Amino acid sequence: CDFDLNQSPITEKESSNFFKSEIEIEEAVYGVYGALRSNGVYELGIPVIGEISSDNTFDEVPANDGGNYGELDEFTVIPSNSVIASIWKDSYVAIQRANVVLNRIGDIPFKDEYVKQNRIGEMKFLRGLLYFNLVRIYGDVPLIIEETTDVNAAFGVERAAVSEVYNQIIQDLKAAIEVLPLDGGADGRAEKGAAQALLAKVHLTLKDYANAKQLLDQVQSSGQYGLLESGNDIFAIANKGNREVMFAVKFESGINGNSMGSSIFRMCTPSGYYASGKGHNIPTEQLYSLYEDGDLRKESYVKHVEGIYYVSGKMDAPTTVPDDAGNDFVVLRFADVLLMSAEVENELGNTALAAEMLNKVRQRSGASEVLADGQVTLRSTIAAERQMELVGEGHRWFDLLRTGQAIEVMNKHFAERGQNIVVDQDNLLMPIPQSQIDADPVLNQNPGY
Template identity: 35%
Template structure:
């Protein structure tokens, strides 16, 4: 039984163990026929990046936006998991949390497989450094989601070659501080290994991506001086600029834009390679006439009226992020709020959106750097960087704000800049403002929902606890 428990927790970490996956057919890939050449490692990394498509397709947006004052559900038949996010009342059976846990640990396991096998294969130092750096980034990227959502989690930093190795490994949850130590070490090493590597796609880890994520980690752990240093290094790379047209970031053809630091690729026309934003961000109506074949929306994640009404006058991001009127099959338009980001109006097939999701972009670097400056008593200088983002949005510059006022201004700026990008929950948790903001939102809108102190962490998926009872559950669930 213990073999089953640990195998289920680690998932693909053991997928290459020939002891009990004795794959006989020649067309099957196993440990004896793979990880033998640089091309094999390229293939393995492509597969590992592909796993992030599912992570960002719906789960991150539901957990990052639907749990907040940004969005709500207007579906006629929401799932239990969607309703839990909307009401900020998540349970251990939530499908989105299950998906995030499983996807992140699968990515970690694949990364471990790659890292543990590189030294045994003949390749150039440049190739080895690149593959190492990419795998370390992906492992850190996954652990960063896990630790922010669930707190203590198991640390698995090895690749298993036999069931006995799995049986003897410590699968208990480790303190948050230890998880962050792993993340910081991985990202620091990744940035060093990837420094100078050229020709990378924006869908691959790079020195800029590693340092941007490291800056976010330092900001989250309140190591503001370190965050300030590493984020300034990203700026000084001069590899990224704000895209002049904000809307272009979220529409067809947004591949490899100068603002993009790390993006998740989606492809229309290939089964399983598209995204679902075109349905979940559109109203749940049978008469929508905005897509080929009159594909219907699902109304899963829609802007709240409060969100739609709270943009500053003249903010160019409003029209690029939120639609107010739906075109009907009849050709008429009817008032209805919906999200515009990542919505592919060229496809009429559910789950076939071909617009990339930008996970890390330069505007985030600028706003995080402003936050780090402000937190280290460089408030005057911090104005410069928030104003760069505001200028692109067509808004006037801020000036003369005190530290506390600029803190709130940065929170507000991030709310509008990253709407529907899965940032809001993580931002409010990071700054300790989640309970205040959400309880006020629920009260102001006459809703009976409340957020309790323990809900700043999500529940560990019940499925995982059933498999491995040693995981335990977070307090309050």
């Protein structure tokens, strides 16, 4: 009989015995990627906030699911909103995991030092991406870039200023670009082009067009990426890892006990279209009519369904269980790079080049060519093109914030839909989750909540 008082977990690994070898560090790296799949990050939280809050869509039943999605749609978000809470929580879980790898990997010998440097780059890329989401959603946020070894040290940490957070994001992404390979080697790993495109987007957000241009040019000249012939193929489950996708969060249906799929299809699709649908993110008629006739994206990216509905064509219905959709969530793709390029060139005054970039994207869909008819006009053409091309990919709300159009566009959107909703400056940042202020009142709330 064994009465030893030292008993170790049997079906779980113990932290103190882990992170000791290359294999275990690789497992920890997958664990960071795994955190991207969580509900508050790319399974639901980020796509939902990027779309529902925007003018792309409306909520079929805002009150459903405790009103947590409807609040985003109708700008009645309260600090206990569960979507807001899970984005915060799951993003920081992922950040801590990346911090753990970064903290531990230094002492672990790898067979190939190059791989080790790649992993460091991947972690910094992911950390930069996560903070980029947080800073755009909440504004000032606590900036944690060290592994938490004593949780009590987290008490008393105040929110860092937006500029400080951006400095860290830029630093992380630059470091990632240094060490990431051109080709990540596996479908799903971060690679140099993704880091460049992301940093370009950060610069674009900060209106640093020169730096953005440099990075976007590098991506285009790398030869790693291109537009697919048909927009439909980008998101097809059968066509994962295609050359247009620069970084995607991976989901897979029907494996590991149906645990590797996502719930986004179920949450966003109308109940009249999919049996378990929650209808939180239905494209509006106004969005549908943006596409000119002959634009292949009409009936493809946004499909008209008999009755009142328009649905996104970028996702496939799960065939196993309702929360097991198999589409990847595309975070960065080449069309986005071209459209960012167009925007940068336009802002730098190169309108002809801007129109050229724009038309590359439009040509694929059979949409008519646009002309370089002045910076101001082109600015709104590019914005509309981004809306049409990137619909459903969680960009629109952030684009509106970035370009300062959110208040104007949203109020127009609600007026057109007959909804008596007014958006103001306070609505542009989401509240800090109430649970966090309850846990440590040193975190102050954003104005208006």
